[in-house]
Amino acid sequence: MSTTAVRTGTPPTARERLGDFGWGTVPYLMVIPGLAFVLGVLGYAVAGGFWLSLHETDMFLMKTYVGLQNYIAVFNDPRFQASLVRTIVFVIASIALGIAMSMMFALTLYHVGFGKRFFRGMSLVPYFVSGIAAAVMFRFVFTTSGGFVNYVLQQLGLHTPSWLGDPYLAFMVSVLANCWFMVPFATLILLGGLQTVDKEIYDAATIDGAGPVQTFFKITLPMIKPMMGVSLIWVSYISFSTFDIILALTAGGPQRATEVVSMYMYQLAFLQLDFGQGAVLMVVLLLFNTVLSLFYIYFFVLADKRTEKGN
Amino acid sequence: MATLTRGGETAMIGREPGFFDALMARFGRVILIGLPLAFLVIWTMVPLIWALLASFKEPLEIYESRSFWPRNPSLDAYWTVLGMDGFGKWMFNSILVTVVATIVPLILSIIAAYAFARYLFPFRHVLLLLYLVPRIIPRVSLIVPLNDLMTDLGLINTYWVLYITYIASAVPLATWILVGFFKAVPREIEESATIDGANMWNRLRYVILPIAWPGVVTAAVLCIREGWNEFAFVLALVTETGMRTLPYALYMLKDSMGVQDYAVYNAFTILTVLPLLVVYLLLERRVVDSIVSGAVK
Amino acid sequence: MAEGYVEYSGLKKNFGAVPILHGIDLKIDEGAFVVLVGPSGCGKSTLLRMTAGLESVTDGDIKIAGRLVNRVHASNRGIAMVFQSYALYPHMSVDENLAFSLKMRKTPLERIAEAIKGAAGILKLSPLLDRLPAQLSGGQRQRVAMGRALVREPAVFLFDEPLSNLDAKLRVEMRAEIKALHQRLATTTIYVTHDQIEAMTMADTVVVMHDGRIEQVGDPLAIYDRPENLFVADFLGSPAMNLLDGKVVATDYPDQPRAVEVAPGVLLPIPGGAAAEPGQSVVYGVRPEHVALVGEDAGEPVTMTLVEPAGWETHLHADLAGLSLRILSVERVGAKPGDRAGILIDPERVHLFDRATGRRL
Numbered sequence: 022m023s024t025t026a027v028r029t030g031t032p033p034t035a036r037e038r039l040g041d042f043g044w045g046t047v048p049y050l051m052v053i054p055g056l057a058f059v060l061g062v063l064g065y066a067v068a069g070g071f072w073l074s075l076h077e078t079d080m081f082l083m084k085t086y087v088g089l090q091n092y093i094a095v096f097n098d099p100r101f102q103a104s105l106v107r108t109i110v111f112v113i114a115s116i117a118l119g120i121a122m123s124m125m126f127a128l129t130l131y132h133v134g135f136g137k138r139f140f141r142g143m144s145l146v147p148y149f150v151s152g153i154a155a156a157v158m159f160r161f162v163f164t165t166s167g168g169f170v171n172y173v174l175q176q177l178g179l180h181t182p183s184w185l186g187d188p189y190l191a192f193m194v195s196v197l198a199n200c201w202f203m204v205p206f207a208t209l210i211l212l213g214g215l216q217t218v219d220k221e222i223y224d225a226a227t228i229d230g231a232g233p234v235q236t237f238f239k240i241t242l243p244m245i246k247p248m249m250g251v252s253l254i255w256v257s258y259i260s261f262s263t264f265d266i267i268l269a270l271t272a273g274g275p276q277r278a279t280e281v282v283s284m285y286m287y288q289l290a291f292l293q294l295d296f297g298q299g300a301v302l303m304v305v306l307l308l309f310n311t312v313l314s315l316f317y318i319y320f321f322v323l324a325d326k327r328t329e330k331g332n
Numbered sequence: 333m334a335t336l337t338r339g340g341e342t343a344m345i346g347r348e349p350g351f352f353d354a355l356m357a358r359f360g361r362v363i364l365i366g367l368p369l370a371f372l373v374i375w376t377m378v379p380l381i382w383a384l385l386a387s388f389k390e391p392l393e394i395y396e397s398r399s400f401w402p403r404n405p406s407l408d409a410y411w412t413v414l415g416m417d418g419f420g421k422w423m424f425n426s427i428l429v430t431v432v433a434t435i436v437p438l439i440l441s442i443i444a445a446y447a448f449a450r451y452l453f454p455f456r457h458v459l460l461l462l463y464l465v466p467r468i469i470p471r472v473s474l475i476v477p478l479n480d481l482m483t484d485l486g487l488i489n490t491y492w493v494l495y496i497t498y499i500a501s502a503v504p505l506a507t508w509i510l511v512g513f514f515k516a517v518p519r520e521i522e523e524s525a526t527i528d529g530a531n532m533w534n535r536l537r538y539v540i541l542p543i544a545w546p547g548v549v550t551a552a553v554l555c556i557r558e559g560w561n562e563f564a565f566v567l568a569l570v571t572e573t574g575m576r577t578l579p580y581a582l583y584m585l586k587d588s589m590g591v592q593d594y595a596v597y598n599a600f601t602i603l604t605v606l607p608l609l610v611v612y613l614l615l616e617r618r619v620v621d622s623i624v625s626g627a628v629k
Numbered sequence: 630m631a632e633g634y635v636e637y638s639g640l641k642k643n644f645g646a647v648p649i650l651h652g653i654d655l656k657i658d659e660g661a662f663v664v665l666v667g668p669s670g671c672g673k674s675t676l677l678r679m680t681a682g683l684e685s686v687t688d689g690d691i692k693i694a695g696r697l698v699n700r701v702h703a704s705n706r707g708i709a710m711v712f713q714s715y716a717l718y719p720h721m722s723v724d725e726n727l728a729f730s731l732k733m734r735k736t737p738l739e740r741i742a743e744a745i746k747g748a749a750g751i752l753k754l755s756p757l758l759d760r761l762p763a764q765l766s767g768g769q770r771q772r773v774a775m776g777r778a779l780v781r782e783p784a785v786f787l788f789d790e791p792l793s794n795l796d797a798k799l800r801v802e803m804r805a806e807i808k809a810l811h812q813r814l815a816t817t818t819i820y821v822t823h824d825q826i827e828a829m830t831m832a833d834t835v836v837v838m839h840d841g842r843i844e845q846v847g848d849p850l851a852i853y854d855r856p857e858n859l860f861v862a863d864f865l866g867s868p869a870m871n872l873l874d875g876k877v878v879a880t881d882y883p884d885q886p887r888a889v890e891v892a893p894g895v896l897l898p899i900p901g902g903a904a905a906e907p908g909q910s911v912v913y914g915v916r917p918e919h920v921a922l923v924g925e926d927a928g929e930p931v932t933m934t935l936v937e938p939a940g941w942e943t944h945l946h947a948d949l950a951g952l953s954l955r956i957l958s959v960e961r962v963g964a965k966p967g968d969r970a971g972i973l974i975d976p977e978r979v980h981l982f983d984r985a986t987g988r989r990l
């Protein structure tokens with residue numbers, strides 16, 4: 022190998038220039054196609070929804086501007102009020118149960134001594150089952166004759182209730198089905214959080230005399246706050262916009278016991294063909310979700326990021 | 333701790349640990365881990381297994397609910413489903429739409445994520461936000477305006493409308509995942525490749541994508557999941573039987589079968605779930621690792 | 630001097646509105662081993678990366694082998710760079726790493742194989758060619774990074790703190806290896822480090838940088854012996870030079886007409902030729918190894934405050950009329966903190982700096 026000659030002469034072509042790492046228009050050209058889809062469809066739909074909520078659609082699909090009339094009608098509608106309350110109860114119950122289960126499963130997967138990978142992989146399976154299929158399966162688990170739960174109860178000689186015929190029980194079952202679907206993802210997020218906690222911290226806490234319960238509440242929970250935030254966003258997002266599960270499980274019944282906002286929205290728009298009021302419910306769903314997500318992001322994710330170094 | 337130094341005693345242990353303590357510690361651990369683990373397994377698997385078992389049973393046998401295992405396991409229900417009018421078409425629709433709604437978003441997202449991860453261009457934060465905000469929009473809420481808008485455009489019951497809406501909802505997801513993975517590739521490696529004479533395309537192809545491959549796989553699996561399981565959009569945008577995808581067909585099955593044949597119903601469910609589960613199980617390691625490492629949010 | 634092989638003239642760099650390099654002028658001879666040294670954040674990497682073509686030029690020129698390269702793409706500048714993190718391609722085996730730049734250039738396969746063989750031979754990488762970077766030790770990775778630079782047969786080697794990720798022992802080994810490689814290939818090399826030992830031991834020419842400016846350029850020992858300003862005096866040398874604020878005063882001794890008063894009544898000698906006027910405010914500099922310890926009743930009296938025996942030498946800290954003084958002795962000193970002693974300073978080894986400008990007098 023010898024000292025070499027540089028290729029001299031030829032002036033740099035445009036392609037050779039530093040433009041590669043420069044500012045220029047290149048990054049915009051790379052970002053715009055994807056954005057066109059996102060804004061073109063989702064943005065357009067959201068904008069269209071707001072527009073629709075201000076209009077009345079008649080039988081011939083002609084639209085007339087009616088201002089806030091749809092909003093007034095919806096907010097005075099007892100059926101909407103009931104569905105809103107039901108949604109809030111549904112979301113709170115799902116969050117409480119879902120986070121508790123996720124935390125329990127995450128701790129279990131964290132501590133399990135054998136087959137770690139297997140159990141982890143298995144725990145995520147429901148995440149890949151469509152909402153409709155999950156609902157159908159849950160129907161067969163809880164159906165009165167032929168359901169798994171009643172099969173077990175029957176074997177034990179216990180009373181076998183009509184799970185999906187009773188308003189309270191049906192509501193409970195839909196919360197359970199919703200949890201079945203959404204807990205796995207939250208579990209793995211929390212598990213990821215648990216794994217980031219340095220084991221020496223637990224040793225230090227033990228030496229400082231903290232018991233398992235204290236360690237969990239004083240050390241583990243605060244340290245996985247950001248992941249807790251992500252799980253909460255996921256769980257509330259899924260619960261708020263739950264639709265396919267309830268549609269295929271109870272279709273809102275019995276006696277509207279499971280008619281949450283998204284179900285009522287579907288009713289209004291697709292069965293009663295009242296697009297204006299349906300769109301109002303869309304706006305309600307959207308706002309609730311956005312506010313809740315921003316709240317979580319602020320409290321759990323950003324609050325911690327601020328003390329770290331941003332990138 | 334006061335006991336630490338007292339009288340030369342070993343730290344923290346007040347008395348000699350006896351056999352009973354050891355037993356309790358073991359036993360306690362088995363209960364503390366074993367019970368929740370058993371619950372996890374049962375909770376996760378029962379709905380699937382119950383459906384699977386039912387699909388091998390005879391209709392009446394299910395109804396009587398006398399036995400756990402099928403008495404005369406048979407594949408009849410599966411043959412019924414496969415022979416069903418339209419099942420092939422629905423399967424085809426699902427596969428077609430899923431493939432398109434995976435490949436296109438991946439390409440768009442790889443390009444966009446690369447720009448977000450590497451270029452310092454003005455307004456990049458705003459643009460990234462525009463990409464990501466849609467992730468918190470509940471998709472079901474869009475069915476009302478989408479149905480209305482697409483009716484106006486005459487796009488109801490076309491593949492195009494499914495492609496477009498599916499792609500639009502997959503792009504933010506894939507971009508979000510990939511930006512993280514691309515950013516994790518050390519800049520210096522890419523600079524090294526630049527000095528080595530690789531242009532942007534070659535850097536992506538030979539350096540970034542191979543290194544960030546787990547991210548691409550994860551994004552792909554999650555796009556496939558969204559496409560395969562999507563329901564709200566089909567419900568809003570498809571009315572013709574022949575245009576249904578599997579989840580929609582499953583939902584409509586209830587109405588289209590007079591008397592409920594539970595075995596067929598379950599076999600149908602299993603068949604809609606199985607292909608995606610196979611994809612997942614093949615790539616399980618990467619997907620689980622990505623989620624656990626916090627790369628998917 | 631004629632044109633340099635690598636030449637910077639009036640080179641400036643801003644990041645956004647923040648100026649990072651304030652006009653660098655430097656000529657590097659063909660075949661030289663130049664070390665850029667300076668504290669972290671002074672702009673060494675920036676200068677090196679501009680040379681490589683990884684950062685754009687705000688103002689001024691960079692020439693390599695007589696060619697203006699300001700706007701030439703990194704891959705066409707005839708340079709090769711070794712990064713601190715090595716930046717090996719983690720998914721490629723060692724030979725693929727070595728081959729990558731040649732493949733990008735569409736070099737024929739036989740030529741690639743030859744080049745890899747050559748580089749692997751020089752760097753003792755032959756048994757490792759099939760391994761992935763993750764399966765290599767730190768030193769081996771370092772050698773792969775150098776091999777990757779080698780196969781390109783560059784006109785200029787650029788190193789950015791290549792040894793700082795290695796442990797102390799390996800660092801010394803690799804230092805020698807890089808130096809030997811340079812002696813063998815005689816390729817012009819620009820080497821960035823914040824480690825002054827590396828700078829002193831490896832360089833033909835040391836360039837001391839500070840806050841985006843070049844403070845001094847020269848032969849390493851020449852810089853050590855004659856730092857041009859306070860910054861260089863303070864930066865080079867470990868333990869660092871004693872720098873004491875003082876005032877030039879006239880004395881009664883005919884052979885020492887002037888001295889520096891560093892504390893009331895404490896007069897320290899200065900070189901005969903120093904251009905210092907009585908009354909001038911100066912900084913009095915003397916290296917720890919140039920302070921000689923003598924008996925208690927000779928020289929200026931000091932009190933020992935800290936004694937650090939390091940085996941081959943002894944570092945002492947002493948109190949001189951309330952000022953702290955570092956002393957380096959190559960002998961074993963039996964002193965204890967609190968002991969009294971005297972010090973003598975050879976006036977010819979003293980460095981005087983103007984307090985206002987920091988320049989050497």
Ligand SMILES: Nc1ncnc2c1ncn2[C@@H]1O[C@H](COP(=O)(O)OP(=O)(O)O)[C@@H](O)[C@H]1O
Nearest residue numbers: 644645649667668669670671672673674675676
């Ligand atoms: N891409 C960049 N954007 C903004 N400032 C930068 C960038 N790169 C380096 N700097 C700043 O330039 C200065 C010099 O950096 P650098 O050349 O890396 O220093 P050194 O290598 O001497 O430690 C530092 O203050 C650093 O913060």
Ligand SMILES: [Mg+2]
Nearest residue numbers: 673674675790
């Ligand atoms: Mg640096």
